[in-house]
Amino acid sequence: MVCLLCKQPGRLLHAQVPDYLLSGREAWDIHYCANDKLAWIDDSKSVTNLAAYYDSYHAHQAHDSVSTVSFSALKARYFFNYPAWPEPKASVKILDFGCGGAQLLKQLQAVGFDVYGVEFDEELVRSLASTLGVDKIYSVDKLGLLPENSFDAIVLNHVVEHLTDPLSILMSLQRLLRPGGVIMLATPNLEAWGRMLFAGRWRGWELPRHRYLFSDSALVKLLSMAGYKTDKVMFSSRLARGMFVSGFMPAWERLTVKPRWRYLLHLGGYIFAILARLLAYVGLAGKQEELIVFAHK
């Protein structure tokens, strides 16, 4: 499988990396393009029954009761106070692509946006449509039914890394975005300290659910290929503590580890996150664990 961005063959970065987060079953090779700083898992080894790898996935639990938060809190937490993010009004349409259990979608609705969601998990689509309305929630194969130039903003909150064909999905979404409308993507940062520290055990790999891992330049290039203009690239350490702990301790070990080791790991995670933030002030912002890009049509 060649690089999505330059069509050249990549090199093998890590051989046989297992699903550290959830199952520990099976393993995948990770490939890397040094030109584009893009990593991916090989499609030639088919991921049989991908749904099984999402069985106990945190983002796929339906959120029945969602805590109400103010728009300023949502804007700070999810949109990093990006000044061009639209203010909540009933006339402002937002699409949450890969909405999962719809926690963010419901919070955006509660502050006054007109919200729509697209989700891959058919079971979730059915249950969300029954509570939010069939005109609000769509399965991914119905993406083409949504009207062109109709959304003011589109969110992909830790979704782009899960897509088997991110270019064609981003092109479909570009059609739905109104001219000047904003798209926001958050994803693990391939250039992060954590990847250097943990190598094949980095939390960001999360195989086989994550198919592509992006550097900032790779994501900007992908967005450009899909017809967007990037406005802002940002990095964050808000997930650094959890990523540090997961790097040392796969899910099945977490159940048996002694409490004092658990406390020490969490302490290490705090120090890791604080160090990453401090280093961001001396020109190393791009090494933080999360990459966030804002672009427009």
Ligand SMILES: [Zn+2]
């Ligand atoms: Zn490439």
